[in-house]
Amino acid sequence: MTDLPNVLTAPAAKPNLSVVRIPRAWYIACAAGELRGRPLAVTILGTPLVLFRGTEGRAAALLDRCAHRNVPLSLGKVEGERLQCAYHGWRFDGGGVCRAIPGLCGEAEGRGRRVPAYPVRELDGYVWVWMDPETEPDREPYRLGLDGKPGYATVHRRVVAPGTLHATVENALDVPHTAFLHAGLFRGAGEPNLIEATVRRFPDRVEADYQGEPRPEGLAGRILAPGGGVVRHWDRFILPSISEVEYAIGEDAHILVSAMATPVSDFETVLHAAVCFRLRIPTWLVRAVLTPIALRIFGQDARMLRHQRDTIRRFGGEQYVSTDIDILGGPIWRLLKEAERGELPPADAPPEVLRTVSLRV
């Protein structure tokens, strides 16, 4: 009643809003090491959760709201295998069942006194949560395929992307901006080359397979593969929120960046990145040199995502135009919408080539 909606005198084609919400899916709630003796408040898909780990070590996730008087359970503390509310001391087990009510003469348990509990998996150093407390998971979380393999090392990082899930994932897998926004850090240092990408759709993913790409001439490229060699490069989006960038350069260099996105809310996304690599240069050197470059690159991306999000919200939605070289944004959006509507093809459906694209990078 206070503010009128803005009149934006720009030509007012009806905007889209690239927000999806896919609760029947696994998302990372936290790194396993973050969850110790104290309850941890985490928001996923706008839903406040409390995670806790009983004295036997099992992680659990409940809705972060006591059934009694709606105080967040994350204000409380862990007592044995139970989480105790800070206000009246009600105790809940990992399944959300109320096991004790101080002062009450009768039974503590009771259907109405339950708190919704979310399925949890602990894998590859992450705590994953299935965001629908009403269904049993019909699949398992994404795995880091190269983590722990002989010759491979893994680096983990958590960053916050101020954008929708779709905007964040499109950015993570977008090639053209790397030659411009990150010029000199990754691509964009030498003369542009004409390369070709084949885009393939699988039931739960989409992949761009790049041919004719030289070793990236930016700083990162020269460090990763000082000897050069034939480059193979794939970018993948895997439902509901995983992006993979994989490079194989010559015989020695293999690197797979998995960015596992957790939609905190419609307009904020957390990325848990795991970089698995086998390189000729020592692991400590890779960490020391590449981590600041990677964080600088992400800082530049985060600035764009934040301004993009603020503009989208200000205009009440997006009005994008795309070209041929916006390779994965469109297919990712269609996968997300199919998943949201529950209309994905069967898991054994054959892959399909969507198109091939030329671009100069």
Added chain:
Amino acid sequence: MTDLPNVLTAPAAKPNLSVVRIPRAWYIACAAGELRGRPLAVTILGTPLVLFRGTEGRAAALLDRCAHRNVPLSLGKVEGERLQCAYHGWRFDGGGVCRAIPGLCGEAEGRGRRVPAYPVRELDGYVWVWMDPETEPDREPYRLGLDGKPGYATVHRRVVAPGTLHATVENALDVPHTAFLHAGLFRGAGEPNLIEATVRRFPDRVEADYQGEPRPEGLAGRILAPGGGVVRHWDRFILPSISEVEYAIGEDAHILVSAMATPVSDFETVLHAAVCFRLRIPTWLVRAVLTPIALRIFGQDARMLRHQRDTIRRFGGEQYVSTDIDILGGPIWRLLKEAERGELPPADAPPEVLRTVSLRV
């Protein structure tokens, strides 16, 4: 248009929102001593008021908005018996009538130039306001029955509770949380005892009468009644917003805590607390020892109320479950709703025993 409403994937039973608005009632606007030569801005039930006291000492309350150009009158100053707007200098008397307009050649008065005026009473050191400017009060404000009686002393305090009126009053009269949240300060220091409460409904109030209660073993209890003795204890809610906790312990100790709530807005409540007591220990000692304990207890409560309120707003309402030992929350809610709808029983209706409850504290 910017944010989508949150999808909270918790089972979505329709929530309640325990907000009531009862304008035909008296609320404390301020302590009498706060209102001196300058106008005072106060918000009650979301309505901005300006209080002022003319040179003859009479307090008045107007809507805090000049009839002319809608500037807050509280920016102005008191001139004799009138309040003068800071913008164009219009002057209003305590009844809201415009008495002077600088520069105007004609008459200042005029029906359309009035500002709504609210009935005011000054009693027991408080300025009370009747929050409906359209009706005459049909009753007088709540009085402090023990204030000024021989042998009694009174301590006053004002605190801000970040919660709805209902949540704040339920908290003030809730026994079980005192043994848990405030453990050691009031109750919860020794072994729990089985006690019994009889709940009685009167036309404008509800009372819990406790039997079999030992002296509270916490710090406060041992100070209040070092000699012990038979304990009598009543908790009362009196419409529209008063809670009383009364203890009589043995021959010597008598204490009545009146918390008079003013709903600032739907989700913020101010409590004016008056503690009237007759104890064996000297008044200065009671003040010196009990004030910090009372403020610590209230600080713990305020933290719970704030988180409870934030959770309720985040979920768009409450989803409470109650047990037998949530003694007064339900009856208070029903009284508030009856008062809001104007459906209270006649003042001479007989009291009614609602139920008796056992609890361990």
Added chain:
Amino acid sequence: MTDLPNVLTAPAAKPNLSVVRIPRAWYIACAAGELRGRPLAVTILGTPLVLFRGTEGRAAALLDRCAHRNVPLSLGKVEGERLQCAYHGWRFDGGGVCRAIPGLCGEAEGRGRRVPAYPVRELDGYVWVWMDPETEPDREPYRLGLDGKPGYATVHRRVVAPGTLHATVENALDVPHTAFLHAGLFRGAGEPNLIEATVRRFPDRVEADYQGEPRPEGLAGRILAPGGGVVRHWDRFILPSISEVEYAIGEDAHILVSAMATPVSDFETVLHAAVCFRLRIPTWLVRAVLTPIALRIFGQDARMLRHQRDTIRRFGGEQYVSTDIDILGGPIWRLLKEAERGELPPADAPPEVLRTVSLRV
């Protein structure tokens, strides 16, 4: 979904909301000197614009949103005659046409890739923007008629008024409050005099012509015309957002204050003030003495406007009452509404005397 609307128990006559939006009009975006080598973000009528000046010096104004991925173009930089987006490097010319897309093998241009462009004029040291990108301007911006004339000097100032366009303009042209709010600075120092104003409506403006006014006895008046003399005084509002206050005192003193308002959003207005004057005292002295007085006067006005706006928003609109001496507020409002609806009289319609008013100042 979180807060209930406030119940304001004041008598609830339906409030008005004096907000107008007139996009087919010129507004000042910035001073010419503010626009140099870097793009400049400006908001007018709630619409984010980016202004830039190519290397040939021509100013241009585009919607501040890249057609590609909706990042603000004001994050980018000027390359020759083009503005380059910071995210993927798309380049737009001053007409909003996309001229280059890094990485793309095909044509850059394309209808869908245009960004809305707004007509621009650079006049009297200001950059003016026509706020409808869909139409050609059917008139030219307001001009400073006395700027640069022999014997005249001009002082420029930019201030932010926290109020609607209407409230800001009414304040700028309101006489009675000057004797009260600014008492001693401008008017209000001596005994009030009875003066008379004739109000005339022209097709695109309204004017109050004051007769019988003595020299203002406040500090500013005594500085402007130390010798006194016959006073002529006109206050004018010129569509869409210009206010003029003109004084001619005796033979020597002539001063014209033009306050050119830019509605940033519904509740915030920027004023570009230009004071053109011919006085007996030296220009440097006028600046040195009058600037702090003028800023003090504006600071007092801004405080009133901010509180007025906050009260209006809190109550969901205005409930004004006006008297005879609120001379121009009503006629200005009617002009603004006519302009918003596109119902102005023809430019050659004869002027009309609306009324004459007596007031004491």
